Amino acid sequence: MEHNLRDYFEKTLKEVAIDCVIFGFHAGELKVLLLKWKGTDGWSLPGGHILLDESANDAANRILMERTGLGEIFLQQYYTFGAVNRYTHYSEAELLEKLEITFGKGFFEGIIFRRTVSIGYFALVEFDQVSPAPDWFTDECRWWNLADVPALLFDHNEMIERALTALRQHIRNQPVGYNLLPEKFTMPELQRLYETILDRQFDRRNFQKLLMSYDILEKLDEKRVGVANKSPFLYRFDKLKYERAMETGVAFSM
Amino acid sequence: MEHNLRDYFEKTLKEVAIDCVIFGFHAGELKVLLLKWKGTDGWSLPGGHILLDESANDAANRILMERTGLGEIFLQQYYTFGAVNRYTHYSEAELLEKLEITFGKGFFEGIIFRRTVSIGYFALVEFDQVSPAPDWFTDECRWWNLADVPALLFDHNEMIERALTALRQHIRNQPVGYNLLPEKFTMPELQRLYETILDRQFDRRNFQKLLMSYDILEKLDEKRVGVANKSPFLYRFDKLKYERAMETGVAFSM
DNA sequence: TTTTCTTTGTGTAAAATTTACGCATTGAAA
DNA sequence: TTTCAATGCGTAAATTTTACACAAAGAAAA
Incomplete structure (x- = not known):
């Protein structure tokens, strides 16, 4: 050794x-x-x-x-x-x-x-x-x-x-999340990631609108079950579109 | 040697x-x-x-x-x-x-x-x-x-x-110019600097408005004389305010 | 000397973006 | 069965960004 x-x-x-x-x-x-x-x-x-x-x-x-x-x-x-x-x-x-x-x-x-x-x-x-x-x-x-x-x-x-x-x-x-989150995740989970990194809160409706505008997320037909209250939809990153967004860049303007 | x-x-x-x-x-x-x-x-x-x-x-x-x-x-x-x-x-x-x-x-x-x-x-x-x-x-x-x-x-x-x-x-x-321009300069000169670095043109009225909003420029009573056509005013950076802006950051949004 | 013509100085309206916010729905927990 | 916090979706207000017009200065041309 x-x-x-x-x-x-x-x-x-x-x-x-x-x-x-x-x-x-x-x-x-x-x-x-x-x-x-x-x-x-x-x-x-x-x-x-x-x-x-x-x-x-x-x-x-x-x-x-x-x-x-x-x-x-x-x-x-x-x-x-x-x-x-x-x-x-x-x-x-x-x-x-x-x-x-x-x-x-x-x-x-x-x-x-x-x-x-x-x-x-x-x-x-x-x-x-x-x-x-x-x-x-x-x-x-x-x-x-x-x-x-x-x-x-x-x-x-x-x-x-x-x-x-x-x-x-x-x-x-640049978009963030592909490597930090599991394959499937909910919008609140993605939001919490952004909020944790930037150490501030976002309005969930505006957050969703902005992230969806990047055109890198695929909304699935599944929902996260067993979680408290209303079950949220699951999303997944579209790898190709995500990579394209990494190259062209996005503006996280919140 | x-x-x-x-x-x-x-x-x-x-x-x-x-x-x-x-x-x-x-x-x-x-x-x-x-x-x-x-x-x-x-x-x-x-x-x-x-x-x-x-x-x-x-x-x-x-x-x-x-x-x-x-x-x-x-x-x-x-x-x-x-x-x-x-x-x-x-x-x-x-x-x-x-x-x-x-x-x-x-x-x-x-x-x-x-x-x-x-x-x-x-x-x-x-x-x-x-x-x-x-x-x-x-x-x-x-x-x-x-x-x-x-x-x-x-x-x-x-x-x-x-x-x-x-x-x-x-x-x-961050603001740019303090180290690249001479002490006194005109607004068109500052604009040309930004245009050269970013390799694109800006509307001079919007450019002036934005740069003045940073509150780092001091407009002098002098004008650049001997130059063709209307003589432009001279400006100078306020060193303290410039340095503060370097720390807090500015958004050049054009 | 007068005229021309390019450059500068300033302000306002339209467009786009960002922010704020309401309400119905879902589904676990009480 | 009821309650209630979290989610889904959409619209109005505020702010920011962009587009644009005309008057004035002063060197150059006539």
Whole structure:
């Protein structure tokens, strides 16, 4: 294992990292996937390094796949973090110390703990499709409600903040939902997604009118049953039309 | 010189480059600043590397300063280019060959020609304030009309394209002009700037109404004299209000 | 000197978009 | 069987955006 690790890092760019803010949506809450580092109480975003024969975008996709099992997912670069000191919470020395207890003295020397810039990506994934998987480096991988995210390692809190800003910018020009919601969903569910991301309320009649005007939704003949009160219709995204709307753009003007 | 160069690169991140798309505006045309590499007919964007004790943003500002003499200028990161092979126009081998003729065999070994990702920044500067300055590496530095930009080294044509896209996105939410126009300017000049960036025409009455609604412009008692036909009023940006508008954002809705 | 002609300065009406809101219907829960 | 919160659908008001006309300035032409 240790040997493989060294091999891996020999094949990567050392001064460049990739970190992914993976957003999910469940029970009306926006969530991010975080990893807990072995031997510490420190959490971080899933990240990694770029293989020498791999583009940054491919690397981000690989990392997303490793952590969630999902490919072909909406994934977008949003900012590159290039501060001189990106350690918060723990200093570099403190973190190193803790990790050496778990992984052995000198194990990380020259591998991770040098100055790196990190390219931030955010991804939108379908909550139910993800089986969060820790790796050799971490002993836990799970969803956190955005509001409950603790103080993270490095500058990862800032990364999440900026990713959310980028997502909010994104949702104003592109449709959102294809990767965040299950295949079939109701209009109130879609509305709640938008309301959660933008942290405000919309009039449901105007919301429906606007979203339908994008011509990306297919209204099904089914209704969600067993739910309280009047059962709402189910909708599904028309994949082709959705993709076309991603290219041409839409104006979420509410 | 050669020794200083090596010293410099010893103090920088080697796998990360910074490239700046520096936009200027003159005579109704949008321009970018390009450098011609010694011993080649290849042009590129001004760029450089990050010093070990310097943030990426500081590095971009330093590069901008080195090339234009300007500081405190609007400068924004817009994308990080991470393709495996970023050589176009010339291949890595061809470029190396040409440069070795000028700079001597082996001079660049291990310094520049390894795989790097590049963080792209775009800057908006006041054309008249800039005295383009080539460096030891280049023998010419000058403005190019955006439409006339030739095939550039590396992926720099793509960088300019994406920078323009980012600028067009930017202008929809933030006021533009403070750094691109001289201190005093006329409303038609400001309008031409917007028209050039967005590559479309606006009704001058609606344009004036909208821009004045931002409450960032100060109408002066002077007029531009000596110009053909009716002399237009001069305006100037209110720096404080302009900066406030940059923070709160504006909606350029035309 | 006078006339011409392009450019600028200003205001108002029409069109389109966005927002506000009413009421009937459904179906689980009381 | 009744209640009641949530859903489905449509219309009016408010706001924003777009379209457009005419007078005035001043350099250039006659």
